[in-house]
Amino acid sequence: MRTVTLEGRGDFEEWRLAARALLAAGVEPGAVDWRIRDGEGGLFAETSPELPADPQGPLTVPRAFVDLAGSVICHSDPRRFGLLYRLLWRLQENRTLISNAGDADVAVTRLMEKSVRRDSHKMKAFLRFKEAEPATDGRRRFVAWFEPDHFIVARTAPFFQRRFTDMDWLILTPKGTAAWDGKALTVTDTAAKRPDLDDQTDDLWRTYFRNIFNPARLKVKAMQSEMPKKYWKNLPEAELIPELIASAEARMQGMIRAELKPAPVRHERRRLSPAEERAMAEGVFGALSREASGCTRCPLHAHATQTVFGEGPADARLLILGEQPGDTEDLAGRPFVGPAGKVLDAALEKAGLDRRQAYLTNAVKHFKYEPRGKRRIHQRPNSGEIAHCRWWLEREVEAIRPKVILAMGATAVEALTGRADVFSALKGRQVPLGDEAVLVVTVHPSYLLRLPDPEARAREQAGFEAMVALAGRLSAGERDALSPTGGAGQSAEPWQDR
Amino acid sequence: MKKSLRERLAILSDAAKYDASCASSGTSKRHSGQSGGLGSTEGSGICHAYAPDGRCISLLKILMTNFCIYDCAYCINRSSSNVERARFSVEEIVWLTTEFYRRNYIEGLFLSSGIIRNSDYTMEEMVRVARTLREEHRFRGYIHLKTIPEASPELIEQAGLYADRLSINIELPTDTGLTQLAPEKQPDRIRRSMGELRLKMQEMAEPTLVKKRVRTFVPAGQSTQMIVGADGASDATILSSSARLYSSYELKRVYYSAFSPIPEASRVLPLVKPPLVREHRLYQADWLYRFYGFDIGEITSGLKDGMLDLDLDPKLAWALANRDRFPVDVNRADKAMLLRVPGFGTKTVKAIVQSRKAGGIRLEHLVRLGVSLRKVKPFVTTLDWSPVRLLDRSDLRAMFAPQPEQLSLF
Secondary structure: OEEEEEOOOOOHHHHHHHHHHHHHOOOOHHHEEEEEOOOOOOOHHHOOOOOOOOOOOOOOOOHHHHHHHHHHOOOOOOOHHHHHHHHHHHHOOOOOHHHOOOOHHHHHHHHHHHHHHHHHHHHHHHOOEEEEOOOOOOOOEEEEEOOOOOOOHHHHHHHHHHHOOOOEEEEEEOOEEEEEOOOOEEEEOOOOOOOOOOOOHHHHHHHHHHHHOOHHHOOHHHHHHHOOHHHHHHOOOHHHHHHHHHHHHHHHHHHHHOOOOOOOHHHHHOOOOOOOOOOOOOOOHHHHHHHHHOOOOOHHHHOOOOOOOOEOOOOOOEEEEEOOOOHHHHHHOOOOOOHHHHHHHHHHHHOOOOHHHOEEEEOOOOOOEEEEOOEEEEOOOOHHHHHHHHHHHHHHHHHHOOOEEEEEOHHHHHHHHOOOOOHHHHOOOEEEEOOOEEEEEEOOHHHHHHOOOHHHHHHHHHHHHHHHHHHHHHHOOOOOOOOOOOOOOOOOOHHHHO | OOOOHHHHHHHHHHOOOOOOOOOOOOOOOEEHHHHOOEOEEOOOOOOOEEOOOOOEEOEEEEEOEOOOOOOOOOOOOOOOOOOOOOEOOHHHHHHHHHHHHHOOOOOEEEEEOOOOOOHHHHHHHHHHHHHHHHHHOOEOOEEEEEOOOOOOHHHHHHHHHHOOEEEOOOEOOOHHHHHHHOOOOOHHHHHHHHHHHHHHHHHHHOOOOOOOOOOOOOOOOEEEEEEEOOOOOOHHHHHHHHHHHHHHHOOOEEEEEEOOOOOOOOOOOOOOOOOHHHHHHHHHHHHHHHHOOOOHHHHHOOOHHHOOOOOOOHHHHHHHHOHHHOOEEOOOOOHHHHOOOOOOOHHHHHHHHHHHHHOOOOHHHHHHOOOOHHHHHHHEEEOOEOOHHHHHOOOHHHHHOOOOOOOOOO
């Protein structure tokens, strides 16, 4: 049996050197007696002299073990040295040992690691600085007293350095000290004595603690599991706890039973919300779009962010009609500003058309979707929703009286015709709509984005662009422009005679 | 006579306690070594104290003022309430924040406010607090600002450049509920604010030709709060509202706040002990949606009156209602199914997937991973355990439900 005596105050280096030497000498874990020097005790020379002081042989361990051991060495359990040495020993045979949390040695070590981490976390949380006399150079000085379970002062001190750069501070504990003077961080493992300090600001903090507590929600166990009583003696606010608990029930009953007094005069004088409704759209649509913004004709309104009304000049000759706003449109409150809008913009630009000259809108004015985690999945509006929303579309068409309506996708066509089954017959064609307008039918730009086959996509894209261009020419007054499909569909409202 | 700072702190922290959020986590890492000033944030938040209500105290949570021109029934600060009123100056809030911070009481500031004069004036004062902290005091701690409904987009943008988190409360799970209890608040306005903020965050995160470097903008994202139990909404309604909020606005958190009696309470509200267990179950269901791959529909289908079981956590309730999906073979099942086992958390599942590579899992391994065998045994098979008969027992629910409590005798 070999005896190794260590200081055991959180210094990883002393253990590392000893363990390295033992391993190099092939000493089995069961043959080492790890001891902690107590007070006067012997000298470091107690480490068996026959061990090489610093073996040069290659000794590599996984990074995960170094991190784990560095943390566990700070634990106050005297078994930690032997346990770590056994892990080190077993690692030589099994390099992935550390990742097996089901192994008994690993499990115990992980528990110790967790305990050290928790202790360090509680030090960050529950340590309280009290202000002391300023330093000679005028910097403010603060002193804290804390009682950790483990030897964590050196591990945790850099946190306080990063946090409190512009003040001098000193942390005293029975397991070591740390100090910062604006230039250097000094840590020791010397035991300190509890200082006698008083800070006026603690009073304000207690005022805060007392008032942020809600007596109607008393949950003492929840408090104590996170803030165990052992910490209370060093927390200025903790002295209030017994009284707050004792009076909670009465305070809550008081609130429930209290007589309601008449409202103060101030309440009667108050103005209503001063931020008046701002018209979202320009020109003649102000009133209409304001009205639509409060639309509750169908249930979609409660799920979407807002009504996305049409946008464009009141005298537009071309009205472009889509299906419904998408994710981006719903957030921005404007039509065609998402990915499908980019496809449309590109087609408009290619055709030499100015988006600002056209009136853009959707058959359904609210976004319909299913929530899926952090995303929203687009859902097609049903016939009922399309029918409810047609009321708004009719108002828009009435007010603008466009020469051409470019209907993109089946929903747009259904909204205009009232029929769900005519889109494929009309796709790629122009047909008269009433006496004044022409309807041009094409696919919805988002359909192009979803086509996986590049060939089909190129074909549909060309058709889409051709119909956008056609709608542009027609709206510019080229009444005789031919549709790409050879001018078919000139009969009046062909869907009515099917 | 003007009230002292201490008196006003009492009033304005009392007025702020009904906001559940106190999180200081999930923001960018930074520290005062970089600024020469004060403060740091290192990813995970720190709770510096716990009040006897079990709630973490991480931030100095106060109102700038509790004067308010709105009259929301559930709010202690509504204009018709006789609660004492007070106001802090910008400088006082800055002083309190930095002095509290220096003593390590807090991680930072959560500033909200009643609405005085108008939305923009109020928001501007709040932005001034954040700017003073950041620029004059080189403060690198956490700042959470409550967005004032209808404040101008320019102010929201400035607020986002100084604050770690912005939030605006949806308050009630349905539009009808909000219109009834908070006549001046408009649900669509609140949603629009959240939508605008999400777009702004996206915009700021994208480098453009003009600005190659992206600017840090609300690094801890946005959150909101719903009051539970003030109106008649069921848990199913509440949870589907949350799912919509998470999917629409990339919210980091939806907080549920059990409605609790307030001083000077309005008589349109149920003045009873707050439904704390219900609040807890809602949080659990919310977690299942966000971290465990459950759909809200799965959690809420088959609920009686759309209400979660108060006796069982929603994951266990789901498992008992879907026994055909069990037992799950711990050694073979994929991650998604392991996550559905009552008693396995995300960390446990990760550890199981890791350590089963080293060999077959037995019950003793689960114990070492910190798993409660009592809870998982009916739902799993391991090398040395198979629960077939246990899973078929008709009294399985009773094995988990709490013992009936004896009524208090007085």
